[in-house]
Amino acid sequence: MTNPPRQAPVGPPSAAASRHDRSESALVALRRILRATELNARLLATQTGLTTSQLIVLQIIAIDGKALPSTVARATRLTQATVTSLVDNLVRFQLVIRQRDTEDRRRIWIHATEKGRALLAESPDLLQDRFRMSFQDLDDWEQAMIIAALERVSALLDASTIDASPVLDTGDINR
Amino acid sequence: MTNPPRQAPVGPPSAAASRHDRSESALVALRRILRATELNARLLATQTGLTTSQLIVLQIIAIDGKALPSTVARATRLTQATVTSLVDNLVRFQLVIRQRDTEDRRRIWIHATEKGRALLAESPDLLQDRFRMSFQDLDDWEQAMIIAALERVSALLDASTIDASPVLDTGDINR
DNA sequence: TCCATTTATTTCGGTATTCTAACCAATTGG
DNA sequence: CCAATTGGTTAGAATACCGAAATAAATGGA
Numbered sequence: 001m002t003n004p005p006r007q008a009p010v011g012p013p014s015a016a017a018s019r020h021d022r023s024e025s026a027l028v029a030l031r032r033i034l035r036a037t038e039l040n041a042r043l044l045a046t047q048t049g050l051t052t053s054q055l056i057v058l059q060i061i062a063i064d065g066k067a068l069p070s071t072v073a074r075a076t077r078l079t080q081a082t083v084t085s086l087v088d089n090l091v092r093f094q095l096v097i098r099q100r101d102t103e104d105r106r107r108i109w110i111h112a113t114e115k116g117r118a119l120l121a122e123s124p125d126l127l128q129d130r131f132r133m134s135f136q137d138l139d140d141w142e143q144a145m146i147i148a149a150l151e152r153v154s155a156l157l158d159a160s161t162i163d164a165s166p167v168l169d170t171g172d173i174n175r
Numbered sequence: 176m177t178n179p180p181r182q183a184p185v186g187p188p189s190a191a192a193s194r195h196d197r198s199e200s201a202l203v204a205l206r207r208i209l210r211a212t213e214l215n216a217r218l219l220a221t222q223t224g225l226t227t228s229q230l231i232v233l234q235i236i237a238i239d240g241k242a243l244p245s246t247v248a249r250a251t252r253l254t255q256a257t258v259t260s261l262v263d264n265l266v267r268f269q270l271v272i273r274q275r276d277t278e279d280r281r282r283i284w285i286h287a288t289e290k291g292r293a294l295l296a297e298s299p300d301l302l303q304d305r306f307r308m309s310f311q312d313l314d315d316w317e318q319a320m321i322i323a324a325l326e327r328v329s330a331l332l333d334a335s336t337i338d339a340s341p342v343l344d345t346g347d348i349n350r
Numbered sequence: 351t352c353c354a355t356t357t358a359t360t361t362c363g364g365t366a367t368t369c370t371a372a373c374c375a376a377t378t379g380g
Numbered sequence: 381c382c383a384a385t386t387g388g389t390t391a392g393a394a395t396a397c398c399g400a401a402a403t404a405a406a407t408g409g410a
Contacts, residue, residue, distance in 0.1 A: 022318050080359065108358075131198070158211055
């Protein structure tokens with residue numbers, strides 16, 4: 001997704017060119033957003049001493065305090081095997097524990113430990129916090145505009161993703 | 176991650192609550208966008224037979240046809256050592272070649288080969304293409320709104336990133 | 351009841367990513 | 381002319397990630 005930001009052609013803006021340029025402008029801004037958040041994710045990971053993947057898994061588990069490996073795998077689009085090894089590490093760090101379900105003994109619940117919850121609580125997501133603060137300072141109309149625009153973009157992208165999903169699904173079937 | 180928008184509290188709408196919910200809406204939309212693009216990146220990688228990192232490096236090299244390892248490292252925020260090993264693979268696949276600079280013989284230019292360029296050309300980024308198409312179908316005012324909003328968000332995030340950079344820098348110094 | 355199937359997860363073997371530390375080679379500035 | 385800097389690579393280790401096979405529990409007929 002860090003695609004070449006193609007150079008905007010120089011010269012007087014023609015109507016046709018401007019249409020093209022506009023979607024390009026949107027994509028450029030989008031890439032910058034992606035980049036900023038990605039860097040933030042890495043920073044957050046190094047701050048907590050975890051890797052990005054480990055952190056994501058821990059976050060998912062912490063949402064409800066516990067989660068099943070299969071759920072985590074689906075949420076992250078990783079295989080269960082991968083989730084297992086990630087959880088192995090989290091267990092080693094004592095951030096989560098595994099516990100068999102008493103009802104259905106095939107299931108294994110991954111619980112966030114006190115330490116795990118503390119780690120998440122104590123490692124503030126600066127980017128998110130600052131975004132929240134700056135955003136709240138904006139005028140009402142601008143807030144509304146941004147939300148509308150983001151949701152529009154999200155819808156456009158989701159639509160494309162759904163279209164592409166057959167390809168993804170065959171991949172899933174193979175598992 | 177794809178949580179339902181929290182129910183607005185019953186009773187007289189307090190200004191504070193609505194302000195909070197709004198930045199939350201923005202973040203939710205943002206996360207959905209991130210998710211869609213990330214899945215797309217993975218799909219693209221599997222389609223090309225490359226890994227995400229390899230693909231990104233190849234794309235960067237293909238922008239100008241050639242690039243220096245140091246440039247690639249800076250652009251991706253990877254260490255030079257990592258770039259070296261990624262390029263090793265790309266060389267193995269004959270997608271790029273290394274060539275010493277004749278002026279400054281410390282430098283090594285990584286050139287995209289014909290095969291490398293072809294690979295990029297033949298593997299369309301569906302998400303991007305479809306986004307472009309859908310976007311161009313939107314009304315002018317909506318296009319403008321989206322661009323303005325995305326750039327605003329990008330600016331907000333970039334500002335936060337710059338603020339956080341001292342932390343990053345100490346990390347960099349350690350290398 | 352019993353067994354074939356399904357469901358949930360782990361184990362194993364292997365490739366790729368990514369880092370740090372140490373290194374080599376070329377350039378540059380006093 | 382040599383010490384410091386710059387540009388890259390090598391070596392070694394921890395992880396990430398996957399597919400295939402293994403384990404173990406639940407389930408649904410015959």
